[in-house]
Amino acid sequence: MKRERISDNVIRRLSMYLRKLDELTDRGVERISSSELGKQMGLTPSQIRQDLSCFGEFGQQGFGYKVAELRKQLAKILGMEENFSVVVVGVGNIGHALIQNMNFSSLHFDLTAAFDVSQEKIGTSVLDITVMDSNEMTDWLKVHPTDIAVLSVPKSAANEVANAVAQCGVKGIWNFTNTDIELKTDGVFIENIHFSDSLLTLSYYLTRGKNDV
Amino acid sequence: MKRERISDNVIRRLSMYLRKLDELTDRGVERISSSELGKQMGLTPSQIRQDLSCFGEFGQQGFGYKVAELRKQLAKILGMEENFSVVVVGVGNIGHALIQNMNFSSLHFDLTAAFDVSQEKIGTSVLDITVMDSNEMTDWLKVHPTDIAVLSVPKSAANEVANAVAQCGVKGIWNFTNTDIELKTDGVFIENIHFSDSLLTLSYYLTRGKNDV
Numbered sequence: 001m002k003r004e005r006i007s008d009n010v011i012r013r014l015s016m017y018l019r020k021l022d023e024l025t026d027r028g029v030e031r032i033s034s035s036e037l038g039k040q041m042g043l044t045p046s047q048i049r050q051d052l053s054c055f056g057e058f059g060q061q062g063f064g065y066k067v068a069e070l071r072k073q074l075a076k077i078l079g080m081e082e083n084f085s086v087v088v089v090g091v092g093n094i095g096h097a098l099i100q101n102m103n104f105s106s107l108h109f110d111l112t113a114a115f116d117v118s119q120e121k122i123g124t125s126v127l128d129i130t131v132m133d134s135n136e137m138t139d140w141l142k143v144h145p146t147d148i149a150v151l152s153v154p155k156s157a158a159n160e161v162a163n164a165v166a167q168c169g170v171k172g173i174w175n176f177t178n179t180d181i182e183l184k185t186d187g188v189f190i191e192n193i194h195f196s197d198s199l200l201t202l203s204y205y206l207t208r209g210k211n212d213v
Numbered sequence: 214m215k216r217e218r219i220s221d222n223v224i225r226r227l228s229m230y231l232r233k234l235d236e237l238t239d240r241g242v243e244r245i246s247s248s249e250l251g252k253q254m255g256l257t258p259s260q261i262r263q264d265l266s267c268f269g270e271f272g273q274q275g276f277g278y279k280v281a282e283l284r285k286q287l288a289k290i291l292g293m294e295e296n297f298s299v300v301v302v303g304v305g306n307i308g309h310a311l312i313q314n315m316n317f318s319s320l321h322f323d324l325t326a327a328f329d330v331s332q333e334k335i336g337t338s339v340l341d342i343t344v345m346d347s348n349e350m351t352d353w354l355k356v357h358p359t360d361i362a363v364l365s366v367p368k369s370a371a372n373e374v375a376n377a378v379a380q381c382g383v384k385g386i387w388n389f390t391n392t393d394i395e396l397k398t399d400g401v402f403i404e405n406i407h408f409s410d411s412l413l414t415l416s417y418y419l420t421r422g423k424n425d426v
Contacts, residue, residue: 007255009229011417015410016222042220047260078413079420093313097306098408101391107409109416147419172419174412178314187422191415193408195311196320197228199387200291202404203322204224206360206385207292209402 006054013051014074016041021071033064080108084172085146088114089161090153091121091131094176098150099126112144134161141168148172155179162190219267226264227287229254234284246277293321297385298359301327302374303366304334304344307389311363312339325357347374354381361385368392375403 020041024032034045041048052058052070055077059065075081086109088095095114104111115134116122122133132140149165151158151173158177165173166185173190175181181190233254237245247258254261265271265283268290272278288294299322301308308327317324328347329335335346345353362378364371364386371390378386379398386403388394394403 008414009255011414012410014417015407015413018413019407019410042222044260044263047257050257077417077420079416080413082416082420082423084416084419093306093310097310100306102408102412107412107416109412148415171422172415174415189415189418189422191411191418193411194228194232195315195406197225197232198404198406199315199320199322200228200231200293201221201224202361202385202387202402203292203295203297203320204227204290205402205404206297207290207295209384209400210295 010051010054013043014078017051018071018074018078021067021074024067025071029067031064031066034059037065082147083108083110084148085110085112085144086148086150087112087137087141087146087165087170088129088150088152089116089134089137089165090151090157091116091118091126092152092154095150095152096126098152098176099129109148112146113140115140138164138168141165141170146170148174150174150176151181152176223264223267226256227291230264231284231287231291234280234287237280238284242280244277244279247272250278295360296321296323297361298323298325298357299361299363300325300350300354300359300378300383301342301363301365302329302347302350302378303364303370304329304331304339305365305367308363308365309339311365311389312342322361325359326353328353351377351381354378354383359383361387363387363389364394365389 020037034048038045038048049059055073058070058073086104088099088111091099091114099111099114111129114126114129114131115137116131117134121131124131147170149170149172151162153161155177158179158181162173162181163184166183166188171188173181173188175190175192183190233250247261251258251261262272268286271283271286299317301312301324304312304327312324312327324342327339327342327344328350329344330347334344337344360383362383364375366374368390371392371394375386375394376397379396379401384401386394386401388403388405396403
């Protein structure tokens with residue numbers, strides 16, 4: 001199927017739509033117009049119609065969107081029916097926290113393994129995941145085809161580890177290393193976590209709050 | 214000054230604009246039209262004009278936006294000239310990682326202290342921050358007025374700590390506890406980190422990649 005390239009920002013808004021639809025579901029809302037959805041999300045109705053039209057026909061003129069149906073379609077578009085397998089590479093602070101708190105299974109991801117170089121960490125468990133030796137990672141990945149690697153190693157190891165997992169067939173890298181990764185393998189998606197966007201949003205509200213006083 | 218309420222999603226896009234403008238600056242781009250900026254960011258030109266018009270007059274018909282000027286204005290709007298002070302409460306995995314890797318000063322935030330309940334952590338240092346006893350936190354905050362608290366304590370302590378810092382005058386809470394906070398103090402902004410949005414974006418690309426094969 002040929003399709004146009006959909007911009008990254010449209011994709012990023014999909015999970016925001018998903019959260020909003022979950023919230024509407026919790027509130028018992030069964031359908032919503034693009035104008036009301038736009039109002040609640042700070043987007044113009046035309047932006048919403050344009051975003052969603054990238055993926056098919058969802059709404060109905062004069063009727064709006066069915067919340068449950070749109071939620072289901074978005075979850076599918078976002079890959080939540082794929083049951084992607086995930087490994088965590090680097091069980092330092094961030095890696096440990098993600099295993100412990102991320103609740104991958106609630107989003108339909110299958111966390112299967114974790115790796116670290118530290119002898120102190122190898123063999124220990126975080127929830128039901130036992131940390132394996134990073135030296136065994138590539139052998140393990142060859143036997144256990146894996147979709148996503150969470151990259152939570154130090155900056156200095158980022159490129160080496162990213163290239164290693166990519167060569168073992170990993171197709172998605174969730175990058176917490178705060179550095180840009182240069183991959184030698186094509187067809188691998190890298191998603192970088194931008195903590196600063198969130199901090200600056202908070203900072204905006206504080207600044208406005210100060211000036212409004 | 215009276216102003217209209219600006220939607221949260223507009224605010225969230227500001228830091229994306231900022232990153233884009235930094236990238237354009239690095240590439241030596243001095244001005245850009247709303248249509249080109251829209252193309253690069255996956256937004257319609259009218260969305261961009263609408264977003265920015267919330268804050269004043271930036272662009273010029275037929276000329277576009279001056280990159281350096283717009284960057285400066287956005288940084289100001291985002292509070293980067295306020296030099297907000299920040300404390301980290303909870304030096305577990307996430308807290309430790311943020312102190313070590315977040316580079317608050319590069320965004321013009323002033324990281325001043327960190328607190329934890331664990332006797333093993335109290336007195337240890339992360340970079341130049343010495344972890345203090347959480348029992349001393351409220352006394353310390355009363356003497357050192359603080360703008361932002363990074364909340365990286367366990368879920369079970371989230372509400373108690375959030376209310377404690379709010380009562381000491383903290384006006385912004387950056388919430389990494391994966392739980393909704395109920396505050397008894399008014400006028401405090403809470404910013405929640407949504408890791409799942411980022412993971413689902415990656416998941417989307419993987420799914421599309423699979424289906425395009």
